[in-house]
Amino acid sequence: MPKITPNLWFDTKGKEAAEFYCSVFPNSRIKNVTYFNEAGPRPAGTVLTVEFELDGQEYVALNGGPEFTFTEAISLMITCADQDEIDYYWSKLSEGGEEGPCGWLKDKYGLSWQVAPGGMAEMLNDPDQERATRAMKAMLGMKKIDIAALQAAADAA
CATH class of the missing domain: 3.10.180.10 (2,3-Dihydroxybiphenyl 1,2-Dioxygenase, domain 1)
Known part of the structure; x- marks a missing residue:
């Protein structure tokens, strides 16, 4: 069976949220961070996704913009x-x-x-x-x- 990973849509604070959640739950960590490049739509170097783990459960935080909350x-x-x-x-x-x-x-x-x-x-x-x-x-x-x-x-x- 394929792995299911919850993807959480944030405007711009995905990395901040992931760091906060990792500080709250034991055995948690940031696994990977990706960034927008010149293709946009946000400025190059801005955080795009954060892969993180909360006590063994994987999540992705996506800085997708303000369209969804x-x-x-x-x-x-x-x-x-x-x-x-x-x-x-x-x-x-x-x-x-x-x-x-x-x-x-x-x-x-x-x-x-x-x-x-x-x-x-x-x-x-x-x-x-x-x-x-x-x-x-x-x-x-x-x-x-x-x-x-x-x-x-x-x-x-």
């Missing part, structure tokens, strides 16, 4: 092991960005992220429908996910 129609999901991880990624990625509901945020580059605990889907799909409903209602009232509050709501009788 990110929307919430696509997001990157971070499945966190515990509240400390949720707090870390939420703090880093929302700084200069925008907090949204239910564990969603937009970073300072406009890219949407979901910061969620592992096991949340199981809680929301619990065979005990009342428990699942309590968990869902609690999640819908949160911005950053609070695992203890979510668990307490699910377990409330």
Whole structure:
């Protein structure tokens, strides 16, 4: 099967964004940078693409211009092991960005992220429908996910 690599379209800040993401996620690095040449459409020497890796997942940042911007129609999901991880990624990625509901945020580059605990889907799909409903209602009232509050709501009788 061919490799699938998400390609993220930026106006001009693809390299800055890739460097930021690499600073947030462990085991991450910039792999390659390409530049526009005399053929344009941007000035020769301007960054065209940045190939980078976030903990083993490859991405490409493209400085394609202002024609397209990110929307919430696509997001990157971070499945966190515990509240400390949720707090870390939420703090880093929302700084200069925008907090949204239910564990969603937009970073300072406009890219949407979901910061969620592992096991949340199981809680929301619990065979005990009342428990699942309590968990869902609690999640819908949160911005950053609070695992203890979510668990307490699910377990409330």
